Amino acid sequence: MIAWFTVVLIAVACIAGLLCTVLGLAGRRPSDLSVGTQALILVLLVVQVVISIIAPFVGNPPSGDLLEFWVYLVSAVLIPPAAVIWALIERSRWSTVIMGVAAFAIAIMVWRMNVIWTIQVA
Template sequence: MVDWLTMTIQVASLAMAGWCLISTFRDRPMLVPHLIGMGVLWLLVLGQAVATVVAMVGGERPEETAMFVSYLATVVLLPPACAVWGFMERSKWGPAVIAFACLILPVLFVRLEQLWSPVV
C-alpha cells in the first residue's frame, strides 16, 4: 500500500464528511458538487486499490489475504454506493449518508494498513 496515498484518502474523506455534515445541518440536499467530491475521492481509492493489487501480484502479501481483499473490495465499493444512495435521497439526509460513509472510510483504511503490515 502507498502510505502517502492512504493519508491523502483519509484527509480527503474527512474533509468530504465535514462538508456533507454542514450541508445536512443547513438542511440542504445533495448536489452535483457533492458528487464531484465523491468522484475525486473514489478515484483516489481506486488508485490505492490498483497500487495494492500490483504489489500483491509482485509478491507482497498480507498474512490474512482473504480478509485484506474483502476490506479492499469494501473500500472500493463504498464511495459509489453511498454517492448513489445519497443522491437518490433528495432531503437533507442525502448528504448525511455521504458523511457517514466518509467517516467510515478512514477507519477501513487504518484496518487495511494493519492487515498489510502487522505489528510483530
Template sequence: MPGGWDWWFWTAAVLGAVSALVCTVQALRGRRPDDLTQGSVLLLEAFLLVYAAGSVLMHLLGPGPTGSALEYWGYLLTALLVPAGTFVWSLVERSSWSNWVLAAAGPVVVVMVYRMNVIWYYQ
C-alpha cells in the same frame, strides 16, 4: 512510523475528513445533495480506485500483505462499495438526509484504509 500511518493513510484521512466536513455542513444547512457533496464522495472513490490499482500492482510485484490476503481484499472491496453506494443513494433520495449518508462515507473509508495498511504492512 506507527502501524498503518503511511502516505496512503494520510491521503485517505484528508480526503475522508474533507468529504465528511463538506457533506455535514451541507446537511446542517438543509441542502439537497449537489455537485459539491457528491463530487467529494466521487473524489474519495477515485482515490480508492487508484489505491486498488496500486494494491494489485504491489501484490503482483511485491511480497503481498503480511496479514490475511483474503481479509485485505475483503476490506478493499467493501471500501470501494461504500462511497459508490452512498453516491447512488444520493441520486435516488434527493432530500437533505442524503448528505448525512454521504458524510458517513469519509470516516468509514479512513478506518478501512487504516486497517488495510495494518494488514498489509504490520501483521
C-alpha cells in the same frame, strides 16, 4: 500499501466526510460538491486497488491476511456509489449526511487496510 497515499486517502475521506456532514446538517441537499467528494474518494480507491495489485510484485507484500484486506478494499469501493445512488434517489438533507458518514466509514476502513497490510502481531 504506500504510506503517503494511505494518509492522503484518509485525509481526503475525512475532509469529505466533514464537508458533507456539515452541509447536510445545514439543510443542503445533494449537489455537485457533495457528490463530487464521493467521486474523488472513489477515484482514489480505484488507484488503491491498482497499487494493491502491483505492490506484492515489486517487493511490498502484505504481512496480514490478504483475503481480509481485499474484502475491506472491495467493500470500500462499493460504498461511494451506493451513497451517491441513495442521495440521488432521496434528495434530502439527510442523504448528504449519509454521504458524510460513508466518507468517514471509508477513512476507517482504509486505516484498517493499512494495519492489515503493514502491522501484524501474533
